[in-house]
Amino acid sequence: MLSNSKIFFKLLLFLLLAAALLFAAGCSREAASDSEPENGVDDETPGVVKITDRIILATTTSTYDCGLLDFLNPLFTEKTGIEVQVISQGTGAALETGARGDADVLLVHDRKSELKLVEEGTFIDRYDVMYNDFIVVGPAEDPAGVDGVASAVEAFNLIAAGEDIFVSRGDDSGTNRMELRLWESAGIDPEGQDWYLSIGQGMGDTLRVADESMGYTLTDRGTYIAIFDSVELVIALEGDPALFNQYGVMAVNPKEHPHVKYNYALLYIEFLMSDEGQNLINSFQVNGERLFFPGYGLK
């Protein structure tokens, strides 16, 4: 018994050292494949696609969680051998990630901010790649009486007047920015109100909280449809032109961050903007519904 524990411990220390050496070798091998993309083969991707390089795509939870990128990106990888590594955050965080040079290409939805950052030279080659719309969802009982109202601003007024629960992303995402603009238009400052829950989480989480707390929230249609099965929320308001949701794709400016893989980012942008890419976006469905429409929405 006694020597068992001692032998075991010695073995453990030995394993620690051996593991350290192995892992060190493993890491350097990985690093080597990064620096010599032509020879590197990614063991983790099954199939015949030979991965020669990777790009990092910073995007929003709304394009990722619904499965759109899992649908599009393998096709891009198949064509080019470039793996797309997706970081899904709120739009605000995604823009910041890109601005710091930690990503190569962005797919986000806050057109105003995007155009401003392109103008400032942070990003380049921006295209309106697809759109859908925001909707207001809430409990089937509709305590605020939003059903039948035509504009989002009006709906927000009703919710505030009735002090019905409203759950906000509160994470500086594209959806959150849109929501705050609507409150502003309604002339209401919801910040700090008892009925206003700012939770600082992704769209899926926010829908879940709204569902559990019998509240309303603003969501992009895609995420709602994607998780429609697991919540009891219903659409309270849709179709208001003010709820139009445009997505843009753009590259991190290589003049700002020389290390970014600008050429590959361009390939990705070209892929999304190509007829093939646009058709793929158009054909993507979840639960039998189309989530995104190609191109720019407001002609």
Place this chain on the structure above:
Amino acid sequence: MANHEEFLIELKGIRKYYDREVLHVEQLLFKKGHVYGVIGPSGAGKSTLLRIINLLTPPDSGTLLFHDRPIPANGAGRLAIQRKMTLVFQKTLLFKDSVRNNVAYGLKARGFPRSVIDERVGSLLKQVGMTDLAARRADTLSGGEAQRVTIARAVAFEPELLLLDEPTANLDPGNVELIEEMITKLARNKAITVVMVTHNVFQARRIADQVIFINQGRIVEMGPTEKIFSAPDHENTRLFVEGRMVY
């Protein structure tokens, strides 16, 4: 006669302070092959003396000579000298390992070949009557057994100097006798010089051939055992060995 005796270790002007002066030894000589008993009231500086000799506690001033040569402050020379002696602490400490490996520790530290280690450990365990317990984990032994292993471990590598700090303090009379027998036997058979600290004057009288009486950090008197017990030079020595000293 005295000329043939070899000085093993010599202390010169050794002083040690903690909050106060705990040890002040102008000169102290240990000669090869003797059994020294260091007696004195608790707090007299006996343990500090052993720790300084064993190079565990550096003195604040003074020099230590080993075979008439000063001990280097560090490096291989110091380690070589440290390896010629060992200290059995008052608090029994055995490694969380088998009895066999505990006894083998000093031999392994000195790089003895495996065959020598096995042979010596085997014969030592036999001498102390613990062959059956060789594979037992040492920290599960009884007090008496543990102290036998501690002493076996200390003499396995045949040090020139064996320092013992109250080796029987926590033992029952049967084990005290056993340990004392072990010590005298080892000293005689292996010609190991022994310096044993004890608060028990009778034990010093039983085992030692030289007795050193320390009080308040200073050596009061040193001499052959019979002389210290029958005709000490110093009044305090007489009071202490007669158990009448009040301190």
Place this chain on the structure above:
Amino acid sequence: MSRLFEGIIEAFRLIITLNPALLQIVSLSLRVSGMAVVIAALIGIPLGALLGLKPEKKTRLLNKIIFTFMGMPPVVAGLIIYLILSRQGPLGVLGLLYTPTAMIIAQVFLASPIVIGLTMIGIRARGCDVEEMARSLGAGSVLIAWTVIMESRFAILGAIITGFSRVVAEVGAVMIVGGNIAGHTRVMTTAIVLETRKGNFELAIGLGLILLIISFIINSGLYSIQKGGKNG
């Protein structure tokens, strides 16, 4: 309630059929956290031993700092490593952000104080006595260090396992520095967050169950080892 039940059934199905996505995520989790703990142990055991052999009075401030870092929220560790590894950060040129290496670094940052602190506590109990005993028996400095560590092996093993439990279960740091990239930096905890957000409770609960099973195994191991340490 039925959702939880269905989730558990589906989870078992995923585990039993060795679902490749699940396996890949579990394997990355174990590799990242395992590697982090290996490095944390290589840093933490010697440092912890060193501190444990010093009298407590001399290391009081250091103790407080280590204990504070032991309780560091993973997101804070993640944020600090993110700011260091980001392209704008001091080590940005290495391009390590959003790689398993970055996750390992963040978890080393989390696990090292635990290994250091618990090793220090374990060794402080009798490390000085062991050191002197070894020295007195003629051990050189390497053997002394080895003996001190071996004498506290149960405490050290506990420290390593505690460190592993903490990092394998944390989500804040790996999410920030790893980015939860599918097939690349997605581990059990970040996958649970994602799949919960997406409403895929089956995979989320499956991963949760695996985390619990791993935790059960390592804690049973820890329990029996520590029991062994006391009884023989």
